[in-house]
Amino acid sequence: MERAVLLRSISCTSLTCTRLFSRSSHRLARVSALSSHKRHRLIPNPHRRSLLRNHSRLISTAAPPSLHLKRHFSPLSPRAIATSPAQPSPDAVRSHDDVAEKLGFEKVSEQFIEECKSKAVLYKHKKTGAEVMSVSNDDENKVFGVVFRTPPKDSTGIPHILEHSVLCGSRKYPLKEPFVELLKGSLHTFLNAFTYPDRTCYPVASTNTKDFYNLVDVYLDAVFFPKCVEDFQTFQQEGWHYELNNPSEDITYKGVVFNEMKGVYSQPDNILGRTTQQALFPDNTYGVDSGGDPQVIPKLTFEEFKEFHCKYYHPSNARIWFYGDDDPNERLRILSEYLDMFDPSSAPNGSRIEPQKLFSEPVRIIEKYPAAEGDDLKKKHMVCLNWLLL
Numbered sequence: 001m002e003r004a005v006l007l008r009s010i011s012c013t014s015l016t017c018t019r020l021f022s023r024s025s026h027r028l029a030r031v032s033a034l035s036s037h038k039r040h041r042l043i044p045n046p047h048r049r050s051l052l053r054n055h056s057r058l059i060s061t062a063a064p065p066s067l068h069l070k071r072h073f074s075p076l077s078p079r080a081i082a083t084s085p086a087q088p089s090p091d092a093v094r095s096h097d098d099v100a101e102k103l104g105f106e107k108v109s110e111q112f113i114e115e116c117k118s119k120a121v122l123y124k125h126k127k128t129g130a131e132v133m134s135v136s137n138d139d140e141n142k143v144f145g146v147v148f149r150t151p152p153k154d155s156t157g158i159p160h161i162l163e164h165s166v167l168c169g170s171r172k173y174p175l176k177e178p179f180v181e182l183l184k185g186s187l188h189t190f191l192n193a194f195t196y197p198d199r200t201c202y203p204v205a206s207t208n209t210k211d212f213y214n215l216v217d218v219y220l221d222a223v224f225f226p227k228c229v230e231d232f233q234t235f236q237q238e239g240w241h242y243e244l245n246n247p248s249e250d251i252t253y254k255g256v257v258f259n260e261m262k263g264v265y266s267q268p269d270n271i272l273g274r275t276t277q278q279a280l281f282p283d284n285t286y287g288v289d290s291g292g293d294p295q296v297i298p299k300l301t302f303e304e305f306k307e308f309h310c311k312y313y314h315p316s317n318a319r320i321w322f323y324g325d326d327d328p329n330e331r332l333r334i335l336s337e338y339l340d341m342f343d344p345s346s347a348p349n350g351s352r353i354e355p356q357k358l359f360s361e362p363v364r365i366i367e368k369y370p371a372a373e374g375d376d377l378k379k380k381h382m383v384c385l386n387w388l389l390l
Contacts, residue, residue, distance in 0.1 A: 099329045103336040105132065118323075123332065125339045129348075130315035134331055135323040141189055142212045142324030145203035146223060149351040150195075150312045151285035156300035157239070157292020158308045160195045161257045164238040165228035166309075167193060170221040178218060187211040197277070197290045198353060209326050213334060220338045223313055229306045239305070240298050253298055261292045271369045272384060279365050280388050281356045315339045317347035358388060 097107055105123040108131075112119050118137040125132065150159040169175050182191060190205035202219050206212040228234040240255035264270045274289060281287045315338075322331045371380055 096328060100332055103329075103332045104340060105332055105336070121328070125315060125335070128315035128339050128342050128344055130318050130320060130335075130339055132332070132335060133319070133321040134328050135321070136328050137323075137325060139324050140207045141205055142207065142209065142322070142326050143190070143203065143205040144212070144216045144219070144320075144322055145201060146219065146318055146320045147199050147201040148223070148312050148314075148318050149198060149348070150200045150290070150308075151198050151351055151353050152288055152290050153285070154299075155289040155293035155296040156304070157257055157261065157290070157297050158300060158305060159200050159290045160261075160292050161235070161239040161297075161300070162228075162305065162309055162313075163193050163195045163200050164256060165234050165305075166222050166226035166313075168231075168234050168238065169227040170218075171225035171227070172221045173218055174227060178222075182215065182218065186215060188215060191215070195290055197286050212324075212326065213330070216334055220334070224315075224338055224341075226309070229309050232302055235302050235305055239300060253294075255297070257292055258294060258297050261297065262294045264291065265294055266370055268369045268382075271367065272382065275365065275367045276384055276386055279363065280386055283354075284356055285353055286356070311347055312351060314345040314347045315342050316345035317351055355390065356388060358390065 100107055100123060104126050106126050108122040108124050110119070110121045113135075116137065118135050121134045121136075123132040123134060124130070150162075152158055167179055169178055175181060179191065182188065186206065187208040188204060188206045188211070190203060192203060194201045194203075202223055204212075204215040204219055206215055228238070236255065238256045240253050240258045242251050243254040244251050278287045278289075320335065322328075371377060
């Protein structure tokens with residue numbers, strides 16, 4: 001136990017309860033798992049002008065979720081595994097490989113996954129090194145995603161602000177809120193984006209092939225050629241800006257991400273998760289908040305914002321995947337139109353994350369969280385005990 005990080009509570013004061021944290025070992029397991037710590041982009045109601053975000057929900061529309069998501073799209077659904085697809089002939093396999101070669105992709109490996117009756121082929125784009133996982137089966141619900149490794153060096157929230165901003169128009173789709181139009185006019189079964197502590201992910205899905213490829217094109221153009229890197233107003237809108245409603249009032253900070261994170265930082269459970277993670281990983285990217293600390297977000301500059309996109313939103317630093325019953329060759333054709341525009345980058349080297357070194361002795365941390373006026377503070381303490389496991 002000598003390498004443990006110990007977080008322990010002390011007494012409370014009138015408006016602030018000093019504690020650390022967790023009500024149970026079950027909660028500790030939940031908040032300590034880095035893979036579960038993520039922020040979701042909440043796609044807005046088309047009747048609202050501003051984009052809305054939320055950490056724990058998928059897409060919000062005027063219609064109930066049961067009407068929006070017409071069917072579940074699990075890769076292990078009965079529809080996906082009911083029958084085994086016919087094995088392609090050797091000539092067909094060679095034909096697919098030839099098309100991939102002509103489009104600039106090298107086949108790295110191929111495997112049939114019995115559990116979901118799917119053929120998975122891993123490709124590598126020869127020019128940029130981008131890796132593409134292409135999964136083919138008889139599932140009509142087609143899925144696409146692109147993820148970038150985006151480790152922040154501080155808590156200014158660059159990954160989170162950028163995730164919001166790239167979805168505010170692009171080179172081919174220069175609308176202010178293109179995703180409002182997609183919500184109203186597309187046949188998507190999924191449309192969202194996620195910010196994790198170490199990566200940013202953009203997935204979409206649709207059962208209509210033409211609509212699916214249109215969504216893929218919108219997403220690829222958004223991440224690789226967003227308007228936000230040339231538009232300071234988008235940065236101010238999604239990140240932070242000064243606001244003064246009345247000359248007699250104090251100047252305040254505003255911004256979509258800034259306001260969102262103010263809410264996050266007022267919730268005890270989120271304070272628990274953040275402090276636990278930062279205590280366990282003080283020396284690498286998991287020791288800062290990729291979502292942004294409201295006290296630090298206003299320190300982010302537009303130049304740093306643009307540099308982060310240029311460095312990390314590059315095919316060399318991307319992982320891309322497809323899933324479903326659409327044409328594997330068409331997937332690669334769409335990708336090649338974008339990936340061929342880029343030269344190789346050293347971004348993967350700069351985005352690598354060094355493992356956290358083990359502690360030589362237990363560490364005790366005391367933290368505060370806000371409590372409502374008049375609350376019984378004697379029952380507000382929490383304790384959280386954590387171990388760093390390698």
